[in-house]
Amino acid sequence: MANSTPTTIPMSYQTPNITFGIYLIVNDSQNEFTVCFNRTQVDSNITWQISNPVMKSLPMFAIQLSLVLFVLRLFMFILGPLRQPRFVAEILTGIVLGPTLLGQFPKYRANFAPFEGVLVMETLANLGLTFYMFVVGLEMDLMPLRKIESKALNIALAGILGPTAIGIGLYFMLEKFLNASITHTPIKGAIFWAIILTLTSFPDLARILSDLKLLHTDLGKTALTSAIINDLTAWLLLVGTVSAINGRQNIFAVVPTMLFILTYWILLRPVLGWIIQRTASTNGTSVEGKYSDTHVFFILIGVVISGFISDFCGSHSMIGAFMFGLIIPGGDLGTKIMDRIEEYITGIMLPPVFFVTGLRANLRDHLFPKQMDNFVPFIVVLVIILACSAKIVSTFIVSLFLNISSQDALALGILMNTKGVLAIIVLNEGRSLKGINNQTFATMMVSILIMTAMVNPIVGFFHKATRRLRRFQLRTLEKNKQDSELRVLVGVHSLRNASGLISLLQISNATPKSPMAIFFVHLVELTGRASAMLVFHDTHHKHNYNYSTLNREKADVDQIISIFQSYERDNIAVSVQPLTAVSPYTTMHEYISSFAEDKGVTIILLPFHKKQGNNDDQNPEHRQVNKNLLETAPCSVGILVDRGLQASLHGDSQHNAQKCYVAMFFIEGRDDREALAYAWRMARCPGVVLTVVRFIAGKAAEDMIAATGNYDDDKFLVAMTERQDMKQMDDRYVNEFRFRAMCDQSIKYMEKRVDSADHIVQSIRSTYSDMDLYIVGRGEGVMPPLISGLSGWSDCPELGALGETLVAAEFTSHASILVVQQGKSAWKRSVMDQKGKLGINSVGSNTLIVNHKKGGDLGNDD
Known part of the structure; x- marks a missing residue:
């Protein structure tokens, strides 16, 4: 419509479809109708068809984006003490700004969320999803899949098969009681539900494990490896489902998407790796010398092109962006890209996704409509409970069969239930493709919120309880038997500290009857915006971990690891596990203590903070780490003045x-x-x-x-x-x-x-x-x-x-x-x-x- 006066259209619930205007709206009775809005027409001799498109769209977009960011930061501030992930705050932001709460007020709808005012936000949301999936692919490391343990594989399969069956059953159960199917092929919705319950958000799980100091533990490594398998499986199912639905009239329409994926992985990945390696060897050693902003610019152009190609093949643009991020080798270039765009994508481009999602979910009317019978709310609550417990139960049962303790099995099931942005993407795709109606959309959105919100508190509680019990089971040198294994954690700040500590270990009498398990930890200060972490190194391959992820030049970590590897080769009774602790000095002792507790370490050996022959403090932060460990370490601590x-x-x-x-x-x-x-x-x-x-x-x-x-x-x-x-x-x-x-x-x-x-x-x-x-x-x-x-x-x-x-x-x-x-x-x-x-x-x-x-x-x- 383009009239000078508003036009009103009666909303007839008897007419299944009304084609008028450009907006398609679905009411609660599942009949479809359109609504038109007033647009001021100007003279034809003027270039613009409306008075000023910038003045029409930009102020509304700025107001909406500011409102979303303000509410999001408010929720992050409120939920911070509760240790809830950012994803929970983002979902709550969408719910509050949607028709569930503020959308109930007519003035808010007219001024902040009109029909025509959401177009720009939807455009930014789609672009944000495309770049976010590129970042996810860039962060995902497939190396653990090459040496995956049977335990992690079995847990991953349990997290796929069980939730898939339960998701399909719950969808049909809800459809039967609500009698609100909007599609002639409800199997589409069941597949989307199965995908949502199957996936485990790898990025969100990694952040939760880091926050709980579980990232480096056996429990954390098993959960992360299984999460990668679950994420890739869910992603492949999503690609296949979207391609099949878009090409439902011609099954061969799926072929272009498959060819696109194979071309990127088989052909483009080696070529891109060769170009990056050649550029790195030509331009110097530092991150700034190897790659400039021009390289980052071309990579971002590649993201857009990849999204366009996958969209042209009949899939979503985010699939092409994810594949492009996945084929970029890890290293300096990936780090530089993350430093340039990560904060902007997650802080500016991603929040509109949840704003648009919140506008589609009226939890008040869709979950508990007034015209339904009294038993329906009970069914809705039952479906939500079963959806939240599907992955927990399946993972818990399989973990018990794998001889994992019941407490760790329960924690593993809850961790594997972590959802993230990918779950919202699947949910929105299901609704856009008419596989999920309003009621099932709202039900699953609440389930996703509950699944993720309960991970941190429950696992954190069990983790603290386990730590309190385990503290009394730790060994000391005084209580160790003469011929028992000695487990030592050695902290090193630089190459200068390594020689004396290695000499101390050499005279610590490692024999076949009394072996030594050494956990060498390179202590690195966290700089920039990276997350605190523990990085494990493969002792049988050359170490390629790059310190540019921490905005630092590559240090002498390779030489230190080489020294410990040489010590391990010279003594058959010694096993060495090198790793890097990346954390601010103020909290580094927490990571070391947690790791020592998890590995049953008997003594932690640390270097003195002063140089030989120098009475001045070499590094006060190193001294603070030593003092903190003396106060909090769950085992003995030795400080060596070398x-x-x-x-x-x-x-x-x-x-x-x-x-x-x-x-x-x-x-x-x-x-x-x-x-x-x-x-x-x-x-x-x-x-x-x-x-x-x-x-x-x-x-x-x-x-x-x-x-x-x-x-x-x-x-x-x-x-x-x-x-x-x-x-x-x-x-x-x-x-x-x-x-x-x-x-x-x-x-x-x-x-x-x-x-x-x-x-x-x-x-x-x-x-x-x-x-x-x-x-x-x-x-x-x-x-x-x-x-x-x-x-x-x-x-x-x-x-x-x-x-x-x-x-x-x-x-x-x-x-x-x-x-x-x-x-x-x-x-x-x-x-x-x-x-x-x-x-x-x-x-x-x-x-x-x-x-x-x-x-x-x-x-x-x-």
Whole structure:
């Protein structure tokens, strides 16, 4: 219509079709009619057919886009503390701005969502979908599919077959009760429902796993691998369904789409890879040098062309864009493209998709219409519940058959139920192709919202509960059996840190009876807008991970991995798993702690943050990571001050000397027992000579403690009781060490009675100043009277009083120092066990009643 005055058309529900105007509207009775709107006609001698098309469309588009972005950010702010993904906020934005809520008000519909005012938003939404699918293809890594495990494959098949059957059944069930089919072939709608329930959104799942610190765990890797299979399967089903429906009059209409996909994968992919590799080798080493904005421009042009070709073949333009993104090799170019367009696509071009989707879903009228009988709402709710639980149940059952614990099986089922933008795309395609009516559209939209919203809270709750239970099952060096596997996590910031830690591992006695599993973690600060992650590296292939994803030049990670691989090849009792932790320094300890907990790591080894011979802080952030791990690590932590430990191991090549002299100083406490346990393991390594010195308070020190105490003070009595308990645990462990090491010629044990910290330092200077490595406990939570004088000027509390003294002393400047702290959670478990053995009962919160015999004096005073 193009009149100067409005035209009104009666909405006859008896007439099935009215062709008038350009808009096709479907009412609740499923009859179709059109509506026309007023458009002002101008003189024919003027170029524009309307007064000003820019002034007509642009203000409305700007208002709508601003409104969508404002409501979206508001929901993201509200749902942020609830740890809900962005996708949930986007769906809620569409529902609020649609006829379900604000659309009920006539003024809002007239001013913000008129019929003619949605055209530009729909155009931007379609373009946004095209570029979004390109980004999804660019992010998707198909490498895990080459080495897919049977467990992940079976879980993926369970997530495909079960939901497919249930989706088809639920669709027909809902159609039967609502009696609202708008198509002569309802099988189309059943297929779209099956696709929606089958898919698992890979990008959204990766973000949820990263947020829950599960991305690097076995559970997270299995979920991601299965999600890739589910996503690709759903995508192929969507391509086939759309092509078949569009070419329903000629089955050969599907052939062009298949040829397009095969041409891109078989022909264009190798050619594009060759061009990119040649460009990279020609233009330099940095990201900016390899690829310019011109390269990005041509790639974006390729996205549009690919979308046009696939649309010309009878499919949707997003299929061509997805294929184009999938064939671009991962690396610097993909990173540069993501840096340029990702925020714009997800922040500007994608929100209109949910605005348009919300306008199509009237949840109030379509789910619970007034003219329906009372039993229909019950059916709708039942269908939603069954749709949400289809994938959970099928994945849970198959996981149990694969010997996965019930808790992990349930978490895996919920994770695999994660939906995303692809589900909304399938839903809209189903409605556009008349396979899904208004009622089924609204029902599935609510189901998608519930599926995704429940993932983070439920899995997060179970994950935290599992972590709390698992903390008490972690091993410590003190509790480890002599011939058990030692699982070590080694954190390295740069190549300079690697040599000393490798040398420490070399003397940690890895044997076939007592092997070592080493998880080498390259600690990298997160920069730019990338997401925190853990990147696993293949130890059997050359490492090609590129640091440009973090806006950094490629570091020396290849050399570090090569060093660890060489150590693994030289020792058959060692297995190495290299990975990269990419995170801000403020939260890096969370990723390390979570990984150590999941892998059952016994000790975490970290480098000291200062350079050799430099008293200034090299990197305060590195120091903060160490301090955070000491507070939160679920296992023991060792900080190595490396001063050429590697050189001392090689010795004098002319005399073929391979001796490494290690001294362990024992005072008291759980940290000292843990340090002794590590030194004990080292002593069994050929070439290591261990000297263990236990400093015991002399008579003068005991008299001083007794003189300063007040026996009427409850706090003093509690402290003395706890100290006696600690001394008995120390005596038991030291005596066990002495008994088992009495025939070992490489171990020397002695005790020295001292009266002050100065006597300890003097004894070390005079007798034990020629060692290659000193091992001490940090002494966290205890303050032995013997070293109380060393803590007044502490500058590095993460080393403990004695450790810091050794680092600062001139007579130990040639030697490396290892400071060990036992994990706090493991210590609590150890204390509970010891209380049960010693007959210690808790009284109130601070008082302990001890029922045991007094420990005998060890004598042997030097």
